[in-house]
Amino acid sequence: MAERKGIEVSIAMAEAASACDVDVISAYPITPQTHVVEHLSEIVADGELDAEFIPVESEHAALSACCGSAAAGARTFTATSSQGLALMHEILFIASGLRLPIVMVVANRALSAPINIWNDHSDVMTNRDCGWVQIFAENGQEAVDLVVQAFKFGEDKRVLLPVMVHFDGFVLSHMVEPIEMLSREEVKKFLPDYEPQQRLDIDNPITMGPVGVPEVYTEAKMAGESVLRNSYGPIVECLNDFGKQFGRTYKPVESYRADDAEVLLISMGGVSETAMSWVDEQREKGEKVGLVRFRLWRPLPIDDFIGAVKHAKALVVIDRHFSPGGPGGPVAQEIKHIMYNQDRRIPIVETVAGLGGRDITFADFNNMYAKGKAVAAGQTPPPFELIQVRGGHYGKI
Amino acid sequence: MSRQSGTPNWRDLAIGMAVTEPGSSKYNRTGDWRSNRPIWTYEKCVKCGVCSVFCPEGCIKMQKDGLPLADMEYCKGCGICVVECWTGCISLQEEKD
Numbered sequence: 358m359a360e361r362k363g364i365e366v367s368i369a370m371a372e373a374a375s376a377c378d379v380d381v382i383s384a385y386p387i388t389p390q391t392h393v394v395e396h397l398s399e400i401v402a403d404g405e406l407d408a409e410f411i412p413v414e415s416e417h418a419a420l421s422a423c424c425g426s427a428a429a430g431a432r433t434f435t436a437t438s439s440q441g442l443a444l445m446h447e448i449l450f451i452a453s454g455l456r457l458p459i460v461m462v463v464a465n466r467a468l469s470a471p472i473n474i475w476n477d478h479s480d481v482m483t484n485r486d487c488g489w490v491q492i493f494a495e496n497g498q499e500a501v502d503l504v505v506q507a508f509k510f511g512e513d514k515r516v517l518l519p520v521m522v523h524f525d526g527f528v529l530s531h532m533v534e535p536i537e538m539l540s541r542e543e544v545k546k547f548l549p550d551y552e553p554q555q556r557l558d559i560d561n562p563i564t565m566g567p568v569g570v571p572e573v574y575t576e577a578k579m580a581g582e583s584v585l586r587n588s589y590g591p592i593v594e595c596l597n598d599f600g601k602q603f604g605r606t607y608k609p610v611e612s613y614r615a616d617d618a619e620v621l622l623i624s625m626g627g628v629s630e631t632a633m634s635w636v637d638e639q640r641e642k643g644e645k646v647g648l649v650r651f652r653l654w655r656p657l658p659i660d661d662f663i664g665a666v667k668h669a670k671a672l673v674v675i676d677r678h679f680s681p682g683g684p685g686g687p688v689a690q691e692i693k694h695i696m697y698n699q700d701r702r703i704p705i706v707e708t709v710a711g712l713g714g715r716d717i718t719f720a721d722f723n724n725m726y727a728k729g730k731a732v733a734a735g736q737t738p739p740p741f742e743l744i745q746v747r748g749g750h751y752g753k754i
Numbered sequence: 755m756s757r758q759s760g761t762p763n764w765r766d767l768a769i770g771m772a773v774t775e776p777g778s779s780k781y782n783r784t785g786d787w788r789s790n791r792p793i794w795t796y797e798k799c800v801k802c803g804v805c806s807v808f809c810p811e812g813c814i815k816m817q818k819d820g821l822p823l824a825d826m827e828y829c830k831g832c833g834i835c836v837v838e839c840w841t842g843c844i845s846l847q848e849e850k851d
Contacts (some may be wrong), residue, residue, distance in 0.1 A: 396782035456770035517769060555769055577771045583764070592778035 359543070361535040366524065367496035369536045370436075370462055373408045373504040376378040376544040377460075380431035383411035383422035388474045389526035390438040390464035407465055408702075416441035420448040420459075427457035427519075428565055431559040434510065435459065438526055440465035441568040442480045444485075446487075453488030454581060455565050457553075458511035459487075460516045462504060465626065465677075466526040468712040478626065478677035482687045488581050490516070491654040494524040495629045497534035497750055502605055505544055510595040512551045515587040523654075527714065539603070546601050546704035555715035586594035589656050609658035610651045612665045614640055616646030620729040621669045625651050625688060628675060628710075628717050645728060651688070663739040666703060670733035673706045675717070676741075683708070687739035697742020704732045707741035715745060755780065759814035788831035790846040796821055798843035806843060 362463045364372075370392050374382070382401070384394035400408040409426070413419045416437050421473040427433040437445060466482055481491065490511060494500035500522065506522040518745055525529060555563060558672055593609065600606025613633050615621055624632050629650045638648045649665045651658070666672060676686020684690055689707040696702045706728045711717045721744050732738050742750045768774050799822035813828040814835060824835075836844045 454770060455772075555772055561770075562776045565770060567771065567773050569771060571768075572761050573771070576762065576767060579764040580767050580771070684791070 359537045359540070360556055361537045361575045363533050364497075364536050364538070364716065365392060365531065365533050366500055367464070368535070369497055369501045369534075369538065370435060370504055370524070371396035371400065372538060373399045374434045374460070374462075376539050376541045377432065377434075377505055377508050377516045377548055378541065378545070379406070379408050379434040381409045381411065381423070381426035381433045382435065383419045383426065383433070384437070385413055385419045385441060385537060387416070387420060387438050389439040389466060389530045390436045390462070391440070392530065393436040393462060393464070396720075415610060416444040417448060420445040420452065420461075421469075423459045423461075423682070424455065424457055427452070427459050428455065428557045429720045430551070430558075431534070432512075432551045433457075433459045434461070436462045436464070439468055439474075439480045439629040443468060446484060448486035449484055449489065449519075451566065453585075454577070456517040456581075456584070457495045458508075458517050459520065460504065460507045460511055460522065462522045462524065464502070464526040464530040465523055471711040474526070475484045476528050476627070477675075477712045478523075481521075482678040483525055483657070485687060488518070488585060489655065490518050490520040490585065490592065492520065492522055493626045493650075493652055494522060494529065495627055495650070495652075497532060497536045498530060498605070499607065500524040500529060501536055501539065501565055501606070502599065502603070504593050505539055505548060506599050506607075509548050509552075509598075510588065513591045513595070514552070514554050517554060518588060520584060521674075523626065524647055528627045528732050535665050545601075548598065551690050581690040586656050589658065590654075592653065600728065607652055608661070609651075609653035610661035610665050611652050611706070613648040613650075615647030615649050615669075617645060617668070619645040619664055619670045619733050620647075621672050621691065622646070622648045622675045622722070622725065622729075623650070623666075623672055623688065624648065626677065628677070631676075631717060631719075632722060635719050636721070639726070644726070646729075657691060662695060663699065667701075669703055671704050671706060671729045671738075673708060673729040674708065675711075675725070676709045677711050679709045679741065679743070685690075689741065704740050706732055707742060708734045708744050710744035712743070721745065776835055783827045784830050785825075785827045787828070787847055788826075788829060790831040790833060791826070791849050792824060792829065792831065792844050793843070793847050794822065795843045798841050800841055802840075804838050804840065808834050808838040810834060 400406045423433045467477045468479045499630045503522045511520040674689040676688045679686045685707045806814040813825040
């Protein structure tokens with residue numbers, strides 16, 4: 358087992374991308390992702406990595422250049438956050454539609470206005486439907502490990518899809534954590550050279566991105582849906598292979614002290630670590646509470662989720678974004694969708710917390726849990742609530 | 755994917771709906787987009803080739819006798835040749851059918 362070293366998570370992620378021997382990095386700096394690409398530019402400038410670093414003029418250009426390099430058959434990496442991801446919006450759909458296995462790390466951050474550089478999931482969730490594989494890290498080690506795995510399952514010829522590795526801005530990106538770094542030799546054993554199934558090649562010309570007229574657009578979308586949904590198998594294979602080689606096995610849905618829990622918190626990303634500590638505290642008091650998290654967000658691991666929560670009496674969903682004027686938080690919406698067709702619909706308490714970097718504390722978990730317990734005992738679930746909002750939530754009971 | 759394969763089901767599409775056959779755009783006969791048809795009055799034509807150069811579809815060929823001829827399977831009737839012809843020998847006529 359390799360030695361763990363204290364390192365900033367962003368720097369460690371740049372080192373992980375470098376260990377994957379990427380060919381092209383095209384990126385634009387944006388807080389709180391900047392350190393990732395800044396360090397990669399240093400690595401390339403120092404000659405430690407034989408790659409093209411393209412310093413572009415915007416995120417729109419960054420992802421456009423990534424599409425070009427991936428289409429040419431190069432292993433391609435980028436990183437962004439918040440407004441940068443928003444500016445990439447139209448190109449996100451092109452990268453997945455053309456089946457270009459780019460890996461992008463996203464330091465999750467709130468969207469303006471008001472301008473805010475801190476963490477929530479509004480950048481991810483407003484780009485939910487872009488057809489990329491999306492996976493969440495909860496700590497620095499996971500963030501590093503997932504970058505390496507993202508290249509492997511993204512480039513798998515059964516998948517060939519771009520992958521977003523999400524990690525929380527500042528609370529993960531700027532933390533110094535003890536991380537077991539992966540050497541280029543170890544990664545080489547795990548991650549084979551990228552073998553594109555088709556690429557732009559003047560000797561074998563093809564057209565990528567032709568017009569999809571009404572007679573074929575639906576079929577093209579179905580092909581994309583099929584490949585993303587069926588990427589589940591190769592992704593799980595890859596996560597298991599990684600576990601065999603490195604001793605850390607990740608799952609599409611992660612559970613913590615959930616087996617006999619009556620109330621389950623549902624979370625994603627870094628807040629899960631705080632929630633686990635809170636669950637430990639509650640378990641010591643004899644409370645039957647646990648935690649379930651989506652690690653894989655797209656494709657949505659529906660069966661794993663149902664398996665993880667089926668014995669619970671109530672779910673408390675912690676969303677990090679919500680749909681203004683809509684039905685609440687996106688994660689809760691999707692869980693309600695899953696529950697609708699179940700024989701037993703588990704009641705759901707919907708909470709929206711930690712917007713724009715607001716801390717989610719044990720007191721908040723206590724508050725959420727009290728609602729979850731009341732609902733488990735038969736009370737009607739309240740409307741969704743913005744936790745900690747001063748002045749009260751209009752829907753608060 | 756090409757016109758030759760008709761209307762494929764989604765399983766038959768190439769990765770990312772790439773077009774894997776070079777030059778297959780010629781299967782798309784764009785002439786049926788046309789609502790106006792260019793008509794040459796060869797008596798006024800000086801065989802300069804300006805119409806052929808400016809045709810965005812590349813469908814006007816200069817023949818052996820030096821006179822231009824548009825391939826109506828691909829001519830979209832945009833009228834650029836009419837505007838560019840400095841002798842005024844091309845006119846647009848509405849397609850009736």
